[in-house]
Amino acid sequence: MPFSQMPTRDTDSLSLWHPYTQMQDMPAPLEVVGGTGARMTLAGGETLLDATCSWWCMIHGYGHPRLVAAIQQQAAELCHVMLGGIRHRPAKELADALVRVTPEGLNHVFFSDSGSVGMEVAMKMAVQYQQQRKDRDDTRGRPRMLSLMKAYHGDTAGCMAVCDPEEGMHSLFADFLPRHHFAPAPTAGFSASREEVADDISALRACLETHQHEIAALLMEPLLQAAGGLNMYSPYYLEAARELCDEFGIVLIFDEVATGFGRTGKMFACEHANVSPDIMVLSKGLTGGYLGHAATLAQSHIFHAFDGEDANSAFMHGPTFMGNPLACRVALESLAVFEEENYLGKIAELNQLLRDTLLNFSHPAIRDIRVLGATAVIEVHDASSLAGAQAHARELGVWLRPFGRWLYTMPAYITSPQDLRQITHAMTSYFETLEH
Ligand SMILES: *Cc1c(COP(=O)(O)O)cnc(C)c1O
Numbered sequence: 142m143p144f145s146q147m148p149t150r151d152t153d154s155l156s157l158w159h160p161y162t163q164m165q166d167m168p169a170p171l172e173v174v175g176g177t178g179a180r181m182t183l184a185g186g187e188t189l190l191d192a193t194c195s196w197w198c199m200i201h202g203y204g205h206p207r208l209v210a211a212i213q214q215q216a217a218e219l220c221h222v223m224l225g226g227i228r229h230r231p232a233k234e235l236a237d238a239l240v241r242v243t244p245e246g247l248n249h250v251f252f253s254d255s256g257s258v259g260m261e262v263a264m265k266m267a268v269q270y271q272q273q274r275k276d277r278d279d280t281r282g283r284p285r286m287l288s289l290m291k292a293y294h295g296d297t298a299g300c301m302a303v304c305d306p307e308e309g310m311h312s313l314f315a316d317f318l319p320r321h322h323f324a325p326a327p328t329a330g331f332s333a334s335r336e337e338v339a340d341d342i343s344a345l346r347a348c349l350e351t352h353q354h355e356i357a358a359l360l361m362e363p364l365l366q367a368a369g370g371l372n373m374y375s376p377y378y379l380e381a382a383r384e385l386c387d388e389f390g391i392v393l394i395f396d397e398v399a400t401g402f403g404r405t406g407k408m409f410a411c412e413h414a415n416v417s418p419d420i421m422v423l424s425k426g427l428t429g430g431y432l433g434h435a436a437t438l439a440q441s442h443i444f445h446a447f448d449g450e451d452a453n454s455a456f457m458h459g460p461t462f463m464g465n466p467l468a469c470r471v472a473l474e475s476l477a478v479f480e481e482e483n484y485l486g487k488i489a490e491l492n493q494l495l496r497d498t499l500l501n502f503s504h505p506a507i508r509d510i511r512v513l514g515a516t517a518v519i520e521v522h523d524a525s526s527l528a529g530a531q532a533h534a535r536e537l538g539v540w541l542r543p544f545g546r547w548l549y550t551m552p553a554y555i556t557s558p559q560d561l562r563q564i565t566h567a568m569t570s571y572f573e574t575l576e577h
Contacts, residue, residue: 176203178203178555179194179203179556179560180202189535189539190538190564191552192540192551192568193540193542193550194430197399198426198429200402200479200553200554201429201430205555207478208474210474211474212471215466215471221466231469231470231473232464234469234473235436239436240438242476243438244409244412246441247417247418247421247440248438251458252436252460252465254465256295256398257294257295257297257300258297259422260300260303260360260396261297261300262422263396264358265456265458267443268358269446270447271283271357273446273454274446279354279390280357283356284319284355285322285356286322287348287356287359288322289323289326290325290326291305291370291372292305292360292366294398296311298317299319302318322352322356324348325345328374329374331375331376332375333375341375341378345381349385353390357391357392359382360396361394362395363395363400363409363414365399365513367399371511371516371547373513373516376414379413392420392443393418396422397411397421398424398435401424401427402475403426403514404514404515405514406492409421417440420438423436427475428475429472432465432468488515491556492513492514494565495515495565498565499517502572506575507519508521516551517568518547526575530548530568533570534571537563539567541568
């Protein structure tokens with residue numbers, strides 16, 4: 142059935158409140174009953190190729206037998222137990238595995254239930270670290286973060302306050318939120334030369350020089366500012382961020398919630414620059430998308446600043462579901478599949494195909510086309526020109542969910558070349574339906 146002819150909702154359907162959606166005129170939502178590989182199965186049996194892998198987390202696609210089995214086995218053993226004073230194998234093994242796969246120095250893992258909470262944890266850690274660190278005392282009482290324009294770090298209050306303040310989604314809450322500082326969004330692209338990145342770096346330095354005595358941490362989504370508009374930027378910027386943070390005694394936090402687990406072509410985006418942050422946050426791909434969970438990793442100098450006689454110098458945070466055994470077990474299985482089945486090789490192939498099918502495309506409505514790892518975006522001049530894109534893709538059997546001026550794909554890594562072509566065809570052929 143074409144999208145435009147889907148039945149309209151009865152009032153009963155209003156019990157379920159959908160995100161980021163004007164409920165009054167929301168088209169009838171798709172009824173998904175299952176999924177296999179890169180495809181979701183709709184009620185009625187039709188399948189739809191998911192170009193977004195469910196907000197970028199279902200990196201193995203749907204119904205992966207090993208991930209499903211891991212959850213089932215764990216469910217039979219232990220579904221949940223608190224982490225206060227108790228440990229269990231899945232949590233300990235996942236902490237060890239994350240220490241192994243993440244960049245040098247990130248030796249301590251704090252679990253929580255979602256990407257936003259993982260970021261809240263990172264920010265609290267940084268503020269308390271600055272109060273308690275023993276190597277310098279000019280960093281006490283630094284209550285602010287330095288974030289970047291175009292940043293997105295989550296929807297909880299603490300996270301909203303470090304998202305781009307001018308962007309529509311959170312500006313309503315301006316008076317409710319604490320005030321932080323923002324450096325300009327980096328402008329030099331992924332392949333820019335060192336000289337081309339110099340202006341971005343001077344702008345960052347200028348912000349740090351002005352506000353250093355207030356700033357606990359600098360935070361950024363390394364290389365790919367995702368929900369803020371898929372801005373792709375240079376590894377040299379990350380290098381410079383590391384150097385500047387060391388110079389000014391500021392904690393460097395990398396939010397790898399979207400970029401972690403291969404999205405930019407390396408396991409973690411910061412590997413493109415050979416830089417380790419002081420704190421790193423992982424979520425989305427962590428469990429292969431099968432359950433909500435997050436990990437905040439810290440270097441040892443951060444961790445040991447919480448040592449002390451005083452109970453109040455401990456880290457005062459503890460989500461009920463942190464280290465949930467089901468989530469940890471499926472995350473371990475996800476990582477095993479990722480490594481055993483050479484996902485980085487698959488991602489490189491997806492990258493090549495995205496480049497081949499998209500980078501030479503052009504249309505007057507299009508402002509820019511960018512590809513990084515298994516991520517591609519067509520940015521248009523005016524959001525209104527994407528109005529019909531989702532319905533167009535739907536008719537071609539593809540699920541796209543453009544936002545603002547960005548029509549993008551972040552496919553599951555198991556997407557076949559043929560399926561990826563179907564996705565990029567759905568993206569480009571849409572523009573051919575527009576009047577010039
Ligand atoms: C999705 C996202 C978050 C928030 O994660 P949730 O699990 O939705 O709370 C934070 N940071 C980045 C970079 C994200 O893409």
